[in-house]
Amino acid sequence: MEKKLNMRQLQHKATLEAIRSAVDKMVDTVGFDAMTIRDICKEVDITVGTFYHYFSSKNELLKDRYIRSNEHFQTFYDENLASMDEIEALRLFFEHYFAYSSTRVYQLYKRFMQVRIDEYEKWAETHPDRIRQIILEIITSGQKKGTIRTDRSAEDMAEFINMLLQGFTTAYVTYDREAPGRTGIIEIITECIDSLRA
Amino acid sequence: MEKKLNMRQLQHKATLEAIRSAVDKMVDTVGFDAMTIRDICKEVDITVGTFYHYFSSKNELLKDRYIRSNEHFQTFYDENLASMDEIEALRLFFEHYFAYSSTRVYQLYKRFMQVRIDEYEKWAETHPDRIRQIILEIITSGQKKGTIRTDRSAEDMAEFINMLLQGFTTAYVTYDREAPGRTGIIEIITECIDSLRA
Structure with missing residues (x-):
């Protein structure tokens, strides 16, 4: 390509x-x-x-981070998750998102979240949010293959996963930086993801 | 009192x-x-x-909203949840949080989230976050009474619930305002909360 x-x-x-x-x-x-x-x-x-x-402007640097993160997760998906069991793919995507977000420089991430809240709609217009789309793609594919529940809509499950990701990020920049990555919490989230298995 | x-x-x-x-x-x-x-x-x-x-300052008005929301949820807990089955209490707390957050004036909430990300630590120093404490209290009480799992730490489960709440709020102010409140999503979240039952 x-x-x-x-x-x-x-x-x-x-x-x-x-x-x-x-x-x-x-x-x-x-x-x-x-x-x-x-x-x-x-x-x-x-x-x-x-x-x-x-x-x-300086804020454009934050938009650029949004674009780079889109590219990063797209590559991660293409190279690692595309043909995997979907529940396993969701787990790994989450884990990778955790690792990626927690290593971003804290102060930048804080500012990024603030500007994102303001400008996301503008950014997404020209650069659609790949993270949300990838999650939806994994779930839709899992439903077709029978690995993911069909008694719930793909959109609802995807939005739920996305809320978990957003919750991680917001907790990370607002409160205790250590907490969201604690093993126990990741285990609970993994259980929730597992509960989407068909 | x-x-x-x-x-x-x-x-x-x-x-x-x-x-x-x-x-x-x-x-x-x-x-x-x-x-x-x-x-x-x-x-x-x-x-x-x-x-x-x-x-x-104007930003102090946002801190005031934080304090009022603390008071609001404390009252809601005292009057409605304090002596209830703990899983049921967590469900109702979540539902109430959804309703409370989605009716806040959207633009104010957006600015609130941004300033909160910056100033939360300062606010919480003088006005500890009641929402997080209430969730932890419910879970600790449930563990004592045997309604909530003890194979996970109360702190991890509380932080998980808190991440869900934060995720709801961030999704609400960043993306589609309708999505986080969809029935299907609330049902998935309810399932996750139910999975904490002993």
């Missing part, structure tokens, strides 16, 4: 990746709120004008 | 309630972000100085 990129496109992609790395690094050291666009440019060694060619 | 208030305290309480009503009303008509402190004062017929005697 990969198209061959010309030199200009390759340069564009390299600069984008350099900005992304710099942001990830500076969020960790300086913090998202304290970090300025000028700082980022200094780190990447580009002009502010070049930065604005990629992102029109 | 109610203490008798003197005239001055009664006046204080009346003004506080008047401000709260005005805010609730104006959030609905004007919106939280557009509403100014001056507007609120005009509505209540108090000076700006008086307002600042009660709240030091």
